[in-house]
Amino acid sequence: MTIKDKQAQIVEEFSFMEDWMDKYEYLIELGRKLPPLEDASKTEKNLIKGCQSRVWLDVKREDGRLYFRADSDALITKGIVSLLVIVFSGHTPREILDADISFIDQIGLREHLSPTRANGLLSMIRQIQMYALAASAENPA
Amino acid sequence: MNIAHIREQFPALHQKVHGKPLVYLDNGATSQKPKMVLDVLQEMEGKINGNIHRAVHYLSAQCTERYEKARTVVKDFLNADSEDEIIFTSGTTASLNLLAFSFGQTYVRPGDRIIVTEAEHHSNIVPWQMMCQRTGALLEIWEVDDTGALDPKKLEQILDKSEEVPKLLAITHISNVLGLVNPLAEIIQIAHYYNVPVAVDGAQGIVHKKVDVRSLDADFYAFSGHKLYGPTGTGVLYGKVKYLEEMAPWQGGGDMIETVSLRKGTTYAQPPLKFEAGTANFIGIAGLGAAIEFINGLNIKLIEDHENEITQKAIEALGQIDGCKILGIPGTYYGKTYEKIPVFSMTIEGAHPSDIATLLDRMGIAVRSGMLCAEPLLERFGITSVLRASFALYNTLEELDFFVESLKKVLKILR
Numbered sequence: 001m002t003i004k005d006k007q008a009q010i011v012e013e014f015s016f017m018e019d020w021m022d023k024y025e026y027l028i029e030l031g032r033k034l035p036p037l038e039d040a041s042k043t044e045k046n047l048i049k050g051c052q053s054r055v056w057l058d059v060k061r062e063d064g065r066l067y068f069r070a071d072s073d074a075l076i077t078k079g080i081v082s083l084l085v086i087v088f089s090g091h092t093p094r095e096i097l098d099a100d101i102s103f104i105d106q107i108g109l110r111e112h113l114s115p116t117r118a119n120g121l122l123s124m125i126r127q128i129q130m131y132a133l134a135a136s137a138e139n140p141a
Numbered sequence: 142m143n144i145a146h147i148r149e150q151f152p153a154l155h156q157k158v159h160g161k162p163l164v165y166l167d168n169g170a171t172s173q174k175p176k177m178v179l180d181v182l183q184e185m186e187g188k189i190n191g192n193i194h195r196a197v198h199y200l201s202a203q204c205t206e207r208y209e210k211a212r213t214v215v216k217d218f219l220n221a222d223s224e225d226e227i228i229f230t231s232g233t234t235a236s237l238n239l240l241a242f243s244f245g246q247t248y249v250r251p252g253d254r255i256i257v258t259e260a261e262h263h264s265n266i267v268p269w270q271m272m273c274q275r276t277g278a279l280l281e282i283w284e285v286d287d288t289g290a291l292d293p294k295k296l297e298q299i300l301d302k303s304e305e306v307p308k309l310l311a312i313t314h315i316s317n318v319l320g321l322v323n324p325l326a327e328i329i330q331i332a333h334y335y336n337v338p339v340a341v342d343g344a345q346g347i348v349h350k351k352v353d354v355r356s357l358d359a360d361f362y363a364f365s366g367h368k369l370y371g372p373t374g375t376g377v378l379y380g381k382v383k384y385l386e387e388m389a390p391w392q393g394g395g396d397m398i399e400t401v402s403l404r405k406g407t408t409y410a411q412p413p414l415k416f417e418a419g420t421a422n423f424i425g426i427a428g429l430g431a432a433i434e435f436i437n438g439l440n441i442k443l444i445e446d447h448e449n450e451i452t453q454k455a456i457e458a459l460g461q462i463d464g465c466k467i468l469g470i471p472g473t474y475y476g477k478t479y480e481k482i483p484v485f486s487m488t489i490e491g492a493h494p495s496d497i498a499t500l501l502d503r504m505g506i507a508v509r510s511g512m513l514c515a516e517p518l519l520e521r522f523g524i525t526s527v528l529r530a531s532f533a534l535y536n537t538l539e540e541l542d543f544f545v546e547s548l549k550k551v552l553k554i555l556r
Contacts, residue, residue, distance in 0.1 A: 020159070021503050025554060028496070052511055053495045054525060073525070074493035075555060076500075117495075 003095060006087045007103035014107040023107070027079030034082040037071035048123050052116055053077045055124060059131045065092055066135060068128065077117075080109070081124055088128050093136035101125060144447055147439065148535045150175040161505030164540045169317050169345065169484050169531030170509055171367045174432070178371060181431040185424040193423045194396055194414075208423040211430030212413070218433045219362065219379055220353040226385065228378040228413040229426050233344040234264040236363035236378035237311075239391040239416060240340055241268035244309065246389040251277030254307040256299055256337075258283040258291055259521055260316040263514040265342040269311055281307060285521060289319040290474035293331055300335040310339045314346025314362075318515045318527065319469025320452075320484030322350060324477040329358050338384070344368055348533075349448065349482040351441065354379055370533075371432030372425040378416070385412035394418035444534045451483040451532050451541055458545045462552070464490030468527065483532035486513065492555040494528035500551040506544055 001009075017023045037046075037056055046056040053074035060067045068089040072078040087103070088096055104110050110118055148154055153173040156163050165173060185207070191200025193208050212224045221227060230236045249255070255269050255278055273280050281299050285291055291312075300306060310332045315322050325346075329339045338360035346352060347364040354362050359379070366375030380388075390397055390409055397418040399408040409415045452471070459465050466488050471481035489497065494510035501508055509529040512519050519525065530544055 021500070024500060024503065028554065052526075053493055074495045076496045077493075 003087055003091060003099040010083060010103050011106045020112055024076060028075045030082040031075040031078030034078055037069055048127050052120060055081055057127055061135055065090055084124055093132040096132035144537055151535055158505050159503050164506045164543055166530040166532060166544060167507045167509050168533035172370050172533050174370055175435050177435045178428045178431045181428045182372060182424060185427060192420055204423050207427040211426045214430040214433050215377055220355050221379055225382055225412050226379055228416045229421055230376040230378055231374050232365040232376035233363045236376050237264050238268045239378055240361055241272040242391045243388040245272035245276050247387055249276040249278045249308050253278040254281050256281045256283055256307050256310045258312050259285045260518050261313055262317050265311050265313060289321060289469045290479060292475050296331055306335050307337050310337050313342040315482055317345050318486045318513050318518055320482045321469045322480040326357050366429035369432055371429040374422050375425040375429040390415050392418040448483050452481050455485055455541055486527040486529040488524055488527055492552055494526045496555055497528050497551050501547055504547045506547055
């Protein structure tokens with residue numbers, strides 16, 4: 001599935017939920033399902049700055065694709081970062097860099113996050129793009 | 142007058158957020174304002190507006206009068222000796238930065254020591270760290286114990302440590318995390334025995350306790366208007382005249398000078414104007430005066446009893462929640478009674494404060510989560526985040542019940 005398809009799928013799932021309490025409960029479920037990072041990966045290097053709770057993002061490169069794993073000590077945050085992992089994991093750096101990230105606005109997530117948390121989300125996306133940029137510079141496809 | 146009557150005077154409390162009636166429990170961060178204050182701001186912004194202390198015209202005179210009247214109101218509120226001891230600032234943070242700069246310039250030399258406690262807000266830590274960097278002074282930490290209380294013996298140990306006594310003790314009246322009222326009078330007495338002046342962060346203290354700087358014998362007392370039902374961007378630094386007269390000014394500009402000469406140099410005005418460079422927030426300060434007059438018009442005994450009832454019931458109700466741990470429990474520590482204001486910071490096993498606060502927000506409840514600008518204190522307790530519900534005089538027992546019930550619902554979702 002392309003990044004675009006995955007985003008469309010998330011948007012569809014959220015469209016069935018009427019109020020924001022349901023959407024949060026869904027994010028909490030996603031957060032619970034995301035396998036926790038082992039302590040060895042919860043490093044200072046993997047810690048994303050600018051989040052209200054602690055968020056770690058770990059990346060692995062295999063056959064030219066990036067595989068993300070993430071964790072947070074807060075469940076809703078973990079749910080949100082889980083969406084990012086679903087969307088971006090398993091793609092090439094070029095695909096990630098070229099992607100138009102529209103699902104966050106489409107599901108209304110940005111407007112329902114406080115500005116502090118929206119910044120945190122932005123930091124997560126930037127970190128993913130930075131990893132992709134670093135990987136593509138190392139090995140331009 | 143009862144709490145319901147007081148509540149009616151705060152328009153912001155009567156609104157819905159996310160379609161639910163607002164339950165505002167983030168008063169430790171900022172309070173809502175009574176109509177009396179809002180009216181002053183509107184009247185002045187819209188009509189009575191002229192820059193103070195300068196012109197001879199009507200509007201300027203009106204504003205100057207209101208600004209200086211606010212100084213008298215603050216002076217009486219603190220029971221200070223004179224208006225000269227009342228410096229207007231933009232808030233506690235500005236007050237403490239002013240103090241750290243001016244006090245540091247005048248009295249602090251390389252190798253000197255400044256004491257801060259481990260329970261301080263960042264505003265009462267970082268300005269002193271910066272001052273130490275500028276002057277070459279050293280920061281001494283008065284550590285809290287496992288309950289968050291401060292052992293006066295530890296202060297005496299720090300004071301006894303070397304021949305050269307520290308230059309200043311900077312301490313909060315009431316920690317914004319713990320809500321425990323420090324026995325200030327006793328602490329100041331100890332410090333003064335060693336000839337160490339004391340600067341008090343009163344951001345929370347001024348809101349919940351009657352502050353009498355003369356009977357406390359505090360050398361400096363800083364607070365904000367916006368937590369005291371007054372306008373944002375207003376604050377006060379009280380300081381004893383003997384220090385203010387000697388201290389170097391912080392910011393330069395208009396209003397703080399006596400004469401300015403490009404060739405002969407500049408001489409400064411007397412305090413408090415020496416520390417009020419530029420156009421002051423005179424409309425805000427007039428609003429702060431109105432906020433204090435509003436408080437003066439209330440039955441303080443009624444408010445204190447009401448806040449104490451909330452504190453007692455909240456500790457009881459929250460204590461029944463499985464895994465809920467409140468930081469700062471009132472009681473007797475080191476032979477002194479530590480009261481608690483209705484500020485409840487807590488950790489709850491199996492649920493992150495930011496998740497709890499997010500879900501409570503959907504239910505109309507405003508609470509705080511995170512480090513509360515007190516990273517060293519949280520680190521002392523080995524935690525990275527707390528949930529804080531902080532009550533004001535207009536919060537009701539029904540709101541407390543609703544908060545506790547909603548918290549239980551949220552925990553069912555999260556745990």
